[in-house]
Amino acid sequence: MxxxxxxxxxxxxxxxxxxxxxxxxxxxxxxxxxxxxxxxxxxxxxxxxxxxxxxxxxxxxxxxxxxxxxxxxxxxxxxxLLEIGSLSEDERGSIEAKCASSGRSLQDVLGEASTLLSGLSHCAGLVVAPKTDRPLKHIEFVSLAPGRALVVLVNEDGLVENRVIEVPVGVPAATLQMVSNFLSAKLVGRTLDEARQAVLREIEDQKTELDELSQRVVSAGLATWAGSGGQNSGQLIVRGQAKLLEDVTALSDLERVRALFEALETKETMLRLLDATGKGDGVQIFIGAENVLFGHSGCSLIISPFQNSREQVIGAIGVIGPTRINYARIIPLVDYTAKVISRLVG
The missing domain is CATH 1.10.10.10 (Winged helix-like DNA-binding domain superfamily/Winged helix DNA-binding domain)
Structure with missing residues (x-):
């Protein structure tokens, strides 16, 4: 037209x-x-x-x-008609520094990236975190304090996930090492659900030489990773929701905004977001009712997928704001952040 x-x-x-x-x-x-x-x-x-x-x-x-x-x-x-702006060197440096993974889990990095986008765009930042159903490459238990241990797991894509779990008080470091060795030897190459089920079967069938204390550590750890009901369809991280409520001229109906956040919490929404970003190259833009996720909410979504080393879409990062969002500024912000995340998980 x-x-x-x-x-x-x-x-x-x-x-x-x-x-x-x-x-x-x-x-x-x-x-x-x-x-x-x-x-x-x-x-x-x-x-x-x-x-x-x-x-x-x-x-x-x-x-x-x-x-x-x-x-x-x-x-x-x-x-x-849109003339897309470019990022300054300071903005690029800030994004790269905030997304640096040194000493942090991918979960923390993605949360930081979402917060960063929210601050730079003055809108709500959104991340659809990667699915956790990839086969494992490395598993390790590290004692933190009495009754607590850190579980480090690396999947075949190189994604690192750190979780703190509860373990029996007084569990010796040797037992944690035994558990790490057992899982590394027997379960690498399996998904979390497969790993959990295999361990539970071995425990139930008494085919493992682990003592009772080790069994409790393994069961607790893998149950924590797999999540309730074994639903590993990823998770959603949203930062800066309050910024959507600041624009009363564009979002006067707060009930619609509350309904938006309720929708964002559902796994179906996450799958739709990934599906939408996976169908196109680079940044995708959805304006108001043209997007089934945010129809009639007065919102626009600017989102871009991030990929693993095999160029498979494993997550998405973006911004939600009023339809009068500053497209020229936010599109390059989202695009560059997604590229930085892709390098990180590659």
């Missing part, structure tokens, strides 16, 4: 969207007249705005002369 607009209409439409993104308020012809580089009267501009409204790109939220872009108009703007 963008080719159907003449140069004057495109420029007026671009200025309306820019002003709306900046203020969240309806834009009038006098505002456009002051910003326009060509000599046009407010009356001429109003005629162009009326044409744009007739094409479904603008609408008047109330009886004033001001107009704001429709979701279809925002989509047209993103696809055909």
């Amino acid at each position: 963008i080719t159907e607009l003449n140069q004057r209409s495109r420029e007026i439409f671009r200025l309306i969207v820019d002003a709306y993104v900046a203020t969240g308020e309806p834009v009038g012809s006098r505002t456009i007249s002051r910003r326009l580089g060509m000599a046009l009267s407010p009356a001429t501009i109003r005629n162009v705005m009326a044409d744009l409204e007739e094409q479904g790109l603008l609408y008047a939220p109330h009886t004033s002369a001001g107009r704001i872009p429709t979701e279809a108009g925002l989509r047209l703007f993103v696809n055909g």
Whole structure:
């Protein structure tokens, strides 16, 4: 449709969207007249705005002369008129530093990345964490304190997961080492669920030489990793939810926002997000009701997948904000962060 607009209409439409993104308020012809580089009267501009409204790109939220872009108009703007900005060296450095994995689990890194995106974008940051059903490569138990141990597990993709579990008080370091050796020798190459079931079968059948104390450690550790019911469909990390509530002009219906967060907590949503990001290359943009996840919520989602070394999509990272989100700034933020995460998990 963008080719159907003449140069004057495109420029007026671009200025309306820019002003709306900046203020969240309806834009009038006098505002456009002051910003326009060509000599046009407010009356001429109003005629162009009326044409744009007739094409479904603008609408008047109330009886004033001001107009704001429709979701279809925002989509047209993103696809055909948006000039995407670039990140500064400081911003790139900040993203790389925050996502550095030294001494931290992938879970912590992704949480930090989500918080970082929330802060940089002034919206809510979102991460769909990788699924945990990949075969294991390394498992180790490390004593932390009486009754507590750290479980370090590395899967075949190189993803590192650290979990703190409860163990019987007084368990000796030798027993933890025995457990680590047992799992490394018998269970590497199996998924978490397969590992848990295999250990439980061996324990039940008394085919293992581990003593009772070791059995309790193995059972507790693998049960913790596998999660309740063995549902390893990944998890969702959301940071900065309160930022969505700051924009009262775009998100006046708080009940819809609460419903959005309820939807974000479901595994079905996570699977849809991964499915949506996996179908396209790079950053994906969903505006308002065009996305089944956030239909009628007044929100836009900018999200990009991250991949493992085999170029398989294993997660996604992005930003949720009002439909008047600063697309030009946030698209490169999301894109670069996803690339940094991909390097990390590769």
